[in-house]
Amino acid sequence: MKEKHIRELINDNEVTIVKKRKKTIYEKIIYYVFGTILSLIFVFPLIYMIAASTKSEIAIANDAGTIRMFIPDFAHFSSIFDNYATLFNGKYEVGRHALNSFIYAGITIVLNILINGMAAYAICKLRFPGKAFFNFIIMFLIIVPVESSIIPLYLICRSMLGFVDKFSILAIICPASISVFNIFLFIQFFSSIPKEFEEAARMDGANTFQVFLKVILPLSKPILATVAVFCFIGVWNDYLWPTMVLPKEAWPIQATLTVINSDPAAETGQKMASLVITSIPIFIVYVAAQKYIVKGFGAGGLKL
Amino acid sequence: MFQIAIIIFAVLLFIFGVVVFVDVLLAKKNNTKYHTKQVITAFLFILPAAIFAFFFIALPILYSLGYAFTDTGLFEPDGGKFIGFENFKAAFEEIKNGGTLAIAIKNTAIFVVLVVPLQITVALLLALFCNVKYKGRTIFKVCFFAPVVISLAVTSYLWLILLDPSSDGLMNTILMSFGLPQQEFLRNPDTTMIWIVIVSAWQGAGYQMLIFSSALSGIRKDLYEAARMDGCNAWKRFWKVTLPGLKPTLLYILITVFIGACRIMVQPMLMVGSYDPKAITISYFMYGQAYDFPYLVGYSSAIALLMTIFTGTITFLQRKLLGEKRK
Numbered sequence: 001m002k003e004k005h006i007r008e009l010i011n012d013n014e015v016t017i018v019k020k021r022k023k024t025i026y027e028k029i030i031y032y033v034f035g036t037i038l039s040l041i042f043v044f045p046l047i048y049m050i051a052a053s054t055k056s057e058i059a060i061a062n063d064a065g066t067i068r069m070f071i072p073d074f075a076h077f078s079s080i081f082d083n084y085a086t087l088f089n090g091k092y093e094v095g096r097h098a099l100n101s102f103i104y105a106g107i108t109i110v111l112n113i114l115i116n117g118m119a120a121y122a123i124c125k126l127r128f129p130g131k132a133f134f135n136f137i138i139m140f141l142i143i144v145p146v147e148s149s150i151i152p153l154y155l156i157c158r159s160m161l162g163f164v165d166k167f168s169i170l171a172i173i174c175p176a177s178i179s180v181f182n183i184f185l186f187i188q189f190f191s192s193i194p195k196e197f198e199e200a201a202r203m204d205g206a207n208t209f210q211v212f213l214k215v216i217l218p219l220s221k222p223i224l225a226t227v228a229v230f231c232f233i234g235v236w237n238d239y240l241w242p243t244m245v246l247p248k249e250a251w252p253i254q255a256t257l258t259v260i261n262s263d264p265a266a267e268t269g270q271k272m273a274s275l276v277i278t279s280i281p282i283f284i285v286y287v288a289a290q291k292y293i294v295k296g297f298g299a300g301g302l303k304l
Numbered sequence: 305m306f307q308i309a310i311i312i313f314a315v316l317l318f319i320f321g322v323v324v325f326v327d328v329l330l331a332k333k334n335n336t337k338y339h340t341k342q343v344i345t346a347f348l349f350i351l352p353a354a355i356f357a358f359f360f361i362a363l364p365i366l367y368s369l370g371y372a373f374t375d376t377g378l379f380e381p382d383g384g385k386f387i388g389f390e391n392f393k394a395a396f397e398e399i400k401n402g403g404t405l406a407i408a409i410k411n412t413a414i415f416v417v418l419v420v421p422l423q424i425t426v427a428l429l430l431a432l433f434c435n436v437k438y439k440g441r442t443i444f445k446v447c448f449f450a451p452v453v454i455s456l457a458v459t460s461y462l463w464l465i466l467l468d469p470s471s472d473g474l475m476n477t478i479l480m481s482f483g484l485p486q487q488e489f490l491r492n493p494d495t496t497m498i499w500i501v502i503v504s505a506w507q508g509a510g511y512q513m514l515i516f517s518s519a520l521s522g523i524r525k526d527l528y529e530a531a532r533m534d535g536c537n538a539w540k541r542f543w544k545v546t547l548p549g550l551k552p553t554l555l556y557i558l559i560t561v562f563i564g565a566c567r568i569m570v571q572p573m574l575m576v577g578s579y580d581p582k583a584i585t586i587s588y589f590m591y592g593q594a595y596d597f598p599y600l601v602g603y604s605s606a607i608a609l610l611m612t613i614f615t616g617t618i619t620f621l622q623r624k625l626l627g628e629k630r631k
Contacts, residue, residue, distance in 0.1 A: 023438075031438050038433070039447035042506065046450055048474055049462055065477050119353035128346035129327030129338060133320050141361065144616065149364035149608070151594040151601055152371065155381045156363055160306060178356035208345045237455035239570055244595065254457045258574070261461045268465060275462055279454045286453050294514075 044070065053272035054080045060268055083273035092260055094253065094277060101252035102281075104172050105235040109228045111177040113217075116227070120186030121212050125198070138187075141180040154244055164245050171245040172252075176235055182227050189223040190216065225292040232285060253278050312366055313358065371605035378599035391606035405607070407581045408589040411572075414497045415504075415585065416565045423505040423561055424554075427512035432546075434513070435520045445517075449510035456507075460574035463503045464490075467575075490575055496582040500571050508564075512557050516550065523549035559619050566615055586611060 023031075047070045052060055054072040056079070063069045073080060087094040123134055153175060158164040163171035193216065201215045217224065239254045246255070260266050260274045286293060331338060372391055376384030398405040434445045451459070466474045467489040476486050490496050523546065531541045547554075569587035576583035579592050586607065594604035 028438070031436065032440070035433065035441070035444045038430070039444050042510070043447050043450055045462055045466055045474075045506075046454075048466070061472065064472055065481065069474065069477070115352045115356060118349040122346040122349035126342055126346040126349070127338060128343040129331070130320055130324040132327070133323040134350065137357075149368045150591070151378075151604055152364040152367035153360065154595070155378075155601065156359060156367065159381045160309065161359065174356060175360040178353060178360055180357070180361065183353065208342075208349070212349075237457075239455065239457040240573075240591075254455055257457050257461055261464070271461065271465060275454075275458045278458050282453050282455070294518075 049272050049275055052269055053083055053276045055269050056082070057267045057269065083267070083269040084277065086270055087260070087273055087277065092256065092274070094256065094260075094274060097251055097253045097256040098277065098281075100250060101236055101254070104169070104176075104252055105232045108173050108176045108235050109231045111173060112179060112182060112231045113224055113227060115177055116179060116182040117186050117217065117220075117224075118212060120183045120190055121216055123183070124187045124190040125216075126208070138180050138184055142184060150241065150244075157245060168246050168250060172235075172242060175241075176231070176238075179231075182231075185223060185227065186220075189220050193219055222292065222295065225289060226296045229285060229289045229292050230296050233282060236282060308367075308370065309363060312363065316358070316362070368605045368608055371602050372609045373606075374602045376601040376605075378594060378601055381601070384602055387602070391603050392610070394603060395607055395610065404579070404581065404584060405586075405589060408584045408586045411497055411583060412566065412568065412585045412587075415501055415568055416562065418498070418501040419504050419565050420558070420561050422501065423509050424512060424557060426505060426509040427557070428516055428550075430509060430513040431516035431520055432542075434517055445513075448513055451507045452510040454507070456570040457574060459503060459507050460571050463499075464575050467499060490583070493582045496576060500568075500575065500583060503575075504565075504568065504571060508561070512561065515553060515557060519550055519553035520546070555622065559622055562618065562622070563615050566611065 051070050051072045055063070059073055059076070060069075119134075122128070123131060123138075154164075157171040157175070161170075163174070197215050197219065198211050201211045206214065236252075237254060238252075239257075242252050243255045243258065246252075248259075251259075257274055257278060261271050328338070371384065373386055373388060374384030375387050375390070395405060399409065400406075430448050434441050434448070454462075468474070468476065469488045469491045470476070471480065471486055473489075475489065480486060487495070489499050527545050527549070528541060531545050536544060567587050568585050569591065572580075572583035572585050572588050573591075579588070579596075584592075590604045590607050590611075593599075593607075594601045
């Protein structure tokens with residue numbers, strides 16, 4: 001009896017040992033070394049990009065083959081931002097193109113939220129005949145993968161609506177302002193808002209648009225942030241479409257990268273600086289809006 | 305162009321009218337009434353989205369369909385004549401004769417076959433790595449995710465500089481410091497697509513890693529405990545517990561990565577460019593045929609239609625094959 005009892009105790013102990021086994025120091029070292037190597041594989045191009053963007057052509061050639069390749073040129077601290085200064089003040093006018101990008105993204109975000117939000121509100125909260133039609137179209141467009149219709153879209157914007165010649169900014173903003181997926185996101189969020197909020201506002205004599213603007217939108221800040229962040233990333237990172245519809249001086253910064261990087265006269269450092277400038281706002285957005293981006297990814301998974 | 309748009313609009317309006325009519329009839333039958341004011345407001349609310357969706361989503365899709373059967377050119381969108389299946393015949397002819405389209409298909413196939421397993425495996429391994437509970441793993445996660453943040457254009461130009469074929473290029477410097485021979489990278493026709501694959505996987509893997517790792521944390525812990533009690537080692541636990549738990553996520557990722565890979569275009573365009581047969585892909589070919597010489601919108605649309613049918617079928621099959629076991 002006693003023996004059996006002891007064996008059970010030992011067994012129990014073993015189980016707890018397996019459960020809460022302490023990681024040995026060797027395991028820790030292996031984990032961190034391995035992790036560091038993996039991380040370096042992923043970030044060394046970015047580190048090199050930042051380091052090279054601070055250097056002149058000669059400094060890059062001098063540092064080649066040594067570890068200094070990956071370290072910004074702190075020895076010549078005064079000239080660290082020379083490449084950036086050339087980009088902003090020189091013939092490339094990067095500042096203006098970056099401003100273009102911000103303007104396009106800003107207008108698109110506002111339009112996107114208003115247009116898609118209003119449609120989603122109507123579909124979700126109002127009673128009207130023909131709802132099934134819209135629901136079907138939304139689900140259809142989300143599920144079916146459609147190959148690039150960029151050429152027909154270009155023809156519509158150019159020949160039918162005349163955006164490309166006269167109001168080329170509309171050709172950037174309008175197609176980016178409608179997103180079936182955002183309508184879908186909004187519908188999901190709005191359906192979680194209790195009716196009492198709207199009814200209270202309506203008692204006070206607000207019309208539907210006022211209810212939408214003053215009650216629904218303030219209540220749905222999280223989803224607004226998600227949509228705004230993804231909209232910003234989409235517009236900022238879009239490369240092909242702006243080069244098709246905009247005249248060169250109105251190009252956003254992504255398109256301008258082509259001008260700088262295919263210019264034989266541009267130095268490597270300048271090219272790298274242009275890449276860094278283009279990436280900084282996106283990095284900031286990702287860091288600042290982490291929470292909402294993860295939420296957006298989760299929503300993407302919902303599509304299944 | 306405008307007339308066709310009006311016809312399409314009329315057809316859509318008619319379908320919508322029928323749906324509304326049925327709804328109203330049903331409401332009458334059930335003795336529930338619509339408030340006219342609310343209905344008008346609802347339509348006004350939907351109107352902007354409907355107009356935008358019509359012009360920028362529905363029309364492009366329908367036009368792409370229609371153009372596939374005409375000989376429309378880029379500069380006379382209205383001047384196309386209906387030519388039946390001529391575009392499709394020409395496409396198959398070009399594939400048979402080993403023309404540029406055949407090369408584009410070959411390159412795209414190489415890309416898809418290499419990048420889909422590579423990117424998904426790397427992403428899964430990274431997710432498993434980050435799932436081990438050690439301090440500071442968030443930093444690793446951030447590092448793996450960093451390339452996702454930068455845009456396709458930045459990635460392409462960055463790697464174009466890194467993959468400089470001269471001995472000054474960063475990748476060549478690194479290779480040579482390990483005693484490996486100098487490489488031509490993108491300039492060597494044998495390795496061009498491979499490097500585009502590596503760059504794409506480098507950029508994309510972090511995104512799938514994030515999806516995988518949120519799915520991993522959703523797998524119940526007691527399953528692992530139970531498997532451990534039954535004497536399963538780590539390898540067995542991965543195959544018996546982790547992988548089945550990840551199945552829906554894996555399916556979703558497989559489909560999205562596959563479709564994304566089929567559409568590859570910006571990297572070959574910026575890293576190699578000028579419709580070079582070394583790296584031309586189907587999407588790049590489609591774009592070039594329509595937007596550059598020979599400006600054949602009809603031909604390009606026909607290829608786009610074939611692509612849509614292909615990716616649609618594959619998506620459907622993948623869903624069927626992998627999805628049914630979920631229930």
